[in-house]
Amino acid sequence: MEFIYVLDILGTFAFAISGALVASDKKFDLFGVIIIAFVTAIGGGMLRDVLINAHPINWIGDLNYLFTILAAVILTFLFKSKIAYLSKTLFLFDTVGISVFTLLGLQKGLLLDLHPIVALIMGMISAVFGGVLRDVLTNKVPLIFEKEIYASACLAGGISYLILVKFNVPKNINFVISASVIIFIRLISVKFQLQLPKINDDLFGKS
Numbered sequence: 001m002e003f004i005y006v007l008d009i010l011g012t013f014a015f016a017i018s019g020a021l022v023a024s025d026k027k028f029d030l031f032g033v034i035i036i037a038f039v040t041a042i043g044g045g046m047l048r049d050v051l052i053n054a055h056p057i058n059w060i061g062d063l064n065y066l067f068t069i070l071a072a073v074i075l076t077f078l079f080k081s082k083i084a085y086l087s088k089t090l091f092l093f094d095t096v097g098i099s100v101f102t103l104l105g106l107q108k109g110l111l112l113d114l115h116p117i118v119a120l121i122m123g124m125i126s127a128v129f130g131g132v133l134r135d136v137l138t139n140k141v142p143l144i145f146e147k148e149i150y151a152s153a154c155l156a157g158g159i160s161y162l163i164l165v166k167f168n169v170p171k172n173i174n175f176v177i178s179a180s181v182i183i184f185i186r187l188i189s190v191k192f193q194l195q196l197p198k199i200n201d202d203l204f205g206k207s
Helices: 003-025 030-051 064-111 116-137 151-166 171-191
Strands: none
Touching: 003 064, 003 116, 030 064, 030 116, 030 171, 064 116, 064 151, 064 171, 116 151, 151 171
16 A cells, blocks of 8 residues: 555545544534535545546545545544544644645646646645535634635645656655645644734725
């Protein structure tokens, strides 16, 4: 089993748990928890595949994603009170997950001969839109629109990947370097509570 595939599954698992926890806190029933976990884990990749007309859609072509999501829901159902102690581990899986999702989505776009900018956007969609859909369905302002550097880290890593492609860096080395860019930016932004600037007023003040 390829290492990148293992990271993809771990990221899916972490995303599914985050969705299950949010749905559980909202007092959703078991079916609702499963739906939110599903959307969180693979909603971004599914949306990407629909937009670029790629078939089979990610989870349809590989049932391991479904099994991973179900395992995450069962784990949350049985050990919810214990999972809180694993928050740092889950955060790390989540961070690794968005880096892998971004680059796999970007690679898929490039394989389909999409313009690099479009492929870059598809990579970002793969990584962040599961969380956006989760927050919308649970009546929350999506996290990436409010306070954390999340999508921006994905864009930075994707741009790094495209630049290294131009310099003919081997694919695996490129993947590791670009994923590391995403992980580094994400970890630093959370550690130091960095945020993108907000538009609070006119640039030149009130007239």
